[in-house]
Amino acid sequence: xxxxxxxxxxxxxxSMADRLLQNGHEVVGYDNMxxxxxxxxxxxxPFSTFKFVKGDILDQAAVTAAMRGCDFVFHFAANADVxxxxxxxxxxLEQNTIGxxxxxxxxxxxxxxxxAFSSTGSVxxxxxxxxxxxxxxxxxxxxLYAAAKTAGEGLISAFCEGFxxxxxxxxxxxxxxxxxxxGHVFDFYKSLLADPTKLRILxxxxxxxxxxxxxxxxxxxxxxxxxxxxxxxxxxLGTDEYVDVTQSVGxxxxxxxxxxxxxxxxxxxxxIGDNPxxxxxxxxxxxxxxxxxxxxxxxxxxxxxxxxxNQWLLESR
Amino acid sequence: xxxxxxxxxxxxxxSMADRLLQNGHEVVGYDNMxxxxxxxxxxxxPFSTFKFVKGDILDQAAVTAAMRGCDFVFHFAANADVxxxxxxxxxxLEQNTIGxxxxxxxxxxxxxxxxAFSSTGSVxxxxxxxxxxxxxxxxxxxxLYAAAKTAGEGLISAFCEGFxxxxxxxxxxxxxxxxxxxGHVFDFYKSLLADPTKLRILxxxxxxxxxxxxxxxxxxxxxxxxxxxxxxxxxxLGTDEYVDVTQSVGxxxxxxxxxxxxxxxxxxxxxIGDNPxxxxxxxxxxxxxxxxxxxxxxxxxxxxxxxxxNQWLLESR
Numbered sequence: 001x002x003x004x005x006x007x008x009x010x011x012x013x014x015s016m017a018d019r020l021l022q023n024g025h026e027v028v029g030y031d032n033m034x035x036x037x038x039x040x041x042x043x044x045x046p047f048s049t050f051k052f053v054k055g056d057i058l059d060q061a062a063v064t065a066a067m068r069g070c071d072f073v074f075h076f077a078a079n080a081d082v083x084x085x086x087x088x089x090x091x092x093l094e095q096n097t098i099g100x101x102x103x104x105x106x107x108x109x110x111x112x113x114x115x116a117f118s119s120t121g122s123v124x125x126x127x128x129x130x131x132x133x134x135x136x137x138x139x140x141x142x143x144l145y146a147a148a149k150t151a152g153e154g155l156i157s158a159f160c161e162g163f164x165x166x167x168x169x170x171x172x173x174x175x176x177x178x179x180x181x182x183g184h185v186f187d188f189y190k191s192l193l194a195d196p197t198k199l200r201i202l203x204x205x206x207x208x209x210x211x212x213x214x215x216x217x218x219x220x221x222x223x224x225x226x227x228x229x230x231x232x233x234x235x236x237l238g239t240d241e242y243v244d245v246t247q248s249v250g251x252x253x254x255x256x257x258x259x260x261x262x263x264x265x266x267x268x269x270x271x272i273g274d275n276p277x278x279x280x281x282x283x284x285x286x287x288x289x290x291x292x293x294x295x296x297x298x299x300x301x302x303x304x305x306x307x308x309x310n311q312w313l314l315e316s317r
Numbered sequence: 318x319x320x321x322x323x324x325x326x327x328x329x330x331x332s333m334a335d336r337l338l339q340n341g342h343e344v345v346g347y348d349n350m351x352x353x354x355x356x357x358x359x360x361x362x363p364f365s366t367f368k369f370v371k372g373d374i375l376d377q378a379a380v381t382a383a384m385r386g387c388d389f390v391f392h393f394a395a396n397a398d399v400x401x402x403x404x405x406x407x408x409x410l411e412q413n414t415i416g417x418x419x420x421x422x423x424x425x426x427x428x429x430x431x432x433a434f435s436s437t438g439s440v441x442x443x444x445x446x447x448x449x450x451x452x453x454x455x456x457x458x459x460x461l462y463a464a465a466k467t468a469g470e471g472l473i474s475a476f477c478e479g480f481x482x483x484x485x486x487x488x489x490x491x492x493x494x495x496x497x498x499x500g501h502v503f504d505f506y507k508s509l510l511a512d513p514t515k516l517r518i519l520x521x522x523x524x525x526x527x528x529x530x531x532x533x534x535x536x537x538x539x540x541x542x543x544x545x546x547x548x549x550x551x552x553x554l555g556t557d558e559y560v561d562v563t564q565s566v567g568x569x570x571x572x573x574x575x576x577x578x579x580x581x582x583x584x585x586x587x588x589i590g591d592n593p594x595x596x597x598x599x600x601x602x603x604x605x606x607x608x609x610x611x612x613x614x615x616x617x618x619x620x621x622x623x624x625x626x627n628q629w630l631l632e633s634r
Binding site: 085086089090093097098101104105108123124125134135136137138139140141142143144146147148150151153154155157158159161162163232234272273 | 402403406407410414415418421422425440441442451452453454455456457458459460461463464465467468470471472474475476478479480549551589590
């Protein structure tokens with residue numbers, strides 16, 4: 001395939017670029033470098049089958065031109081800054097909804113009809129069913145991030161119906177692993193480097209979350225694209241496990257051989273719109289023969305090792 | 318209350334303005350007059366408690382300024398041209414999603430926290446459960462219109478969580494009655510006026526739809542605002558009845574004493590993204606003591622009578 005990857009200098013986008021290139025595909029990477037990292041493209045750059053275009057998905061002419069000649073779009077570009085949504089309410093709308101619309105319009109202009117999209121388990125809001133299946137009760141959105149991703153899903157589905165597109169919409173749990181560059185493992189590690197004697201935890205630490213290792217995530221995406229044949233394929237991508245925030249802090253401290261004093265800001269939620277419990281029903285994804293290879297603890301330790309060897313990333317944020 | 322009504326020169330918005338004014342409330346009406354009708358404000362205009370501001374909801378400064386001093390927003394402005402969504406894909410995004418965001422940002426700037434929103438039963442896509450309850454399985458969107466309304470719902474909900482708003486999100490069936498100015502009754506009547514001998518019906522005529530009389534709709538909205546006390550109140554607003562398109566054509570022809578030759582374009586759907594069956598479970602709305610006063614047939618005949626006495630409206634479209 002000749003793949004167009006938005007967010008190609010980001011955590012998941014750059015990892016997918018590497019994987020596709022190593023599998024013999026051509027890749028056009030697209031990123032506005034607002035949070036992307038040139039160093040995440042170190043593996044991809046030497047490939048003659050890799051081309052990078054710096055540009056913004058909101059720039060219709062640029063994104064349309066960049067994807068010319070491609071036959072599959074991996075749309076990973078997004079504002080992933082979930083926690084601070086209420087500080088700048090338009091950012092999620094622009095980057096996660098309008099940006100997705102621009103990508104879809106670019107595809108339509110170029111006759112590209114296949115798209116994989118990184119959505120989120122947060123679209124279930126405060127789910128009432130655990131593990132949460134794809135057809136859980138119609139949720140009420142609780143964050144601007146998830147509302148914007150839900151809107152992105154809706155646009156993609158409507159383009160499938162209206163313009164003959166085919167889509168694979170992945171509702172991710174939190175993804176961990178090499179190039180992981182935001183989220184609580186990142187924040188905790190950075191804080192412990194600065195002061196190993198104490199750690200402040202948002203909420204009561206009992207928020208239960210699921211995490212998936214990035215290479216397992218890529219396996220899942222590529223398996224589903226091959227095996228899921230509906231017009232619109234909505235697929236949860238996570239693990240059957242969860243850990244609470246205090247547990248993951250425990251794994252981190254154990255690996256770093258630290259025993260910081262823990263303080264909690266309190267409350268069931270770490271921030272406005274935080275989900276106290278995310279556990280997705282991944283039976284559909286597993287029905288395609290996929291299963292994660294790492295446990296949450298293993299993925300978390302790999303992430304930590306990566307951050308220990310890539311301190312530059314901590315300083316870049 | 319001092320109500321701000323977007324789409325105040327439209328079908329439902331102008332009807333709500335009249336109702337609120339007659340009930341002793343103050344109303345600021347806002348409309349860009351793209352499809353609104355000055356004559357729909359004939360009742361409201363003489364009220365000293367009515368003020369009209371011409372403006373677009375996409376104009377952030379204008380909409381923010383216009384709602385200053387109000388304490389409740391009825392957000393009815395929308396692109397209601399469901400059928401032709403694929404002819405101009407950005408219109409739904411702009412008017413139904415981004416426009417809703419601008420209204421919410423205007424409210425935030427003015428410290429207004431209460432909003433009623435006209436969403437649609439189309440957000441259920443091709444529902445699998447009939448009658449369809451508010452917590453039906455998470456749907457896949459099938460039209461740009463519904464995708465954009467779903468996005469609007471999500472934004473409103475996220476503002477409720479993030480900024481302490483309270484909302485009443487109404488998922489309407491098709492609304493009929495005085496000032497009805499688009500949709501198939503309108504189209505059929507207009508076509509029969511031009512040529513009473515034949516009528517072309519989109520789809521196979523077996524699409525089953527629910528309709529609600531506009532005054533029953535207003536009763537429902539005002540009842541729910543009083544009685545529904547959640548942070549986010551998502552409420553289906555329809556009837557327990559449905560009719561198929563051929564039946565409603567029958568009612569129209571009977572009333573007009575016409576017997577046109579019917580031709581069908583065929584297929585289960587009248588257009589791309591059309592829902593072959595809409596029937597909402599309105600138990601929640603009924604639990605507040607509300608019930609529709611007119612049957613679908615009665616609402617349809619009232620609509621027809623209105624159109625017969627307001628031929629200017631047919632010519633305006």
